[in-house]
Amino acid sequence: MKKWLLPAFAALLVLLAAYVAAGPWLAIHGIGKAIEQRDAARLSRYVDFPALRVNLKARLDDQLVRRAGSDLQSSLFGVVALGVAGRLTGAAVDVMVTPAGIAALLQGHGVWKRATGDTADGDTWGPPAPARPLQGARGRYESLSRFTATRRLDGGGEVVFVLTRQGLRWRLTDIVLPSGDASG
Numbered sequence: 001m002k003k004w005l006l007p008a009f010a011a012l013l014v015l016l017a018a019y020v021a022a023g024p025w026l027a028i029h030g031i032g033k034a035i036e037q038r039d040a041a042r043l044s045r046y047v048d049f050p051a052l053r054v055n056l057k058a059r060l061d062d063q064l065v066r067r068a069g070s071d072l073q074s075s076l077f078g079v080v081a082l083g084v085a086g087r088l089t090g091a092a093v094d095v096m097v098t099p100a101g102i103a104a105l106l107q108g109h110g111v112w113k114r115a116t117g118d119t120a121d122g123d124t125w126g127p128p129a130p131a132r133p134l135q136g137a138r139g140r141y142e143s144l145s146r147f148t149a150t151r152r153l154d155g156g157g158e159v160v161f162v163l164t165r166q167g168l169r170w171r172l173t174d175i176v177l178p179s180g181d182a183s184g
Contacts, residue, residue: 016168023170024147024163028134031172035133040099048164048171053097055162055174060089063179134161153178 027046034043064085068078095101137149145165150158157178164173 020168027163027170028149032134040102044099046171048173049098051173053093056093057090061086
């Protein structure tokens, strides 16, 4: 009995390591399925919405300040305008980056796809073509607890989806949007 204990324990460790290593790919697949099925509850298993909101707000605030430039930042009107714009983008992120907000976006996506005739079977009344934001993404481990999936956009920019390991699970915690300028 004891001679089977060590190999069984080693096999269990190998399976656990394989599961953790495959975790980002499983999470990407889960996100894709949840979006395709428009299942916001399932999506919340793969997305850390509080972390994603914080990270997106910080990125959008940074882009806003960079695009404003030093002239606008140095004037009183500019400071007030940036403050208002920052609050508006923060409020938009708070509303949209939730399971309910994503469900509304997916519903709107379905209506838009039907209105433009972009359906799965070409029939106007058919199901809309599913959104596939991670299709064709290149994955890369940046550390033992950070994985990025980069998707090139038609316009030449890239969107980077950042997944972070939380225990044994991997969840989407950040999205790096294209900056829109050549300096990055």
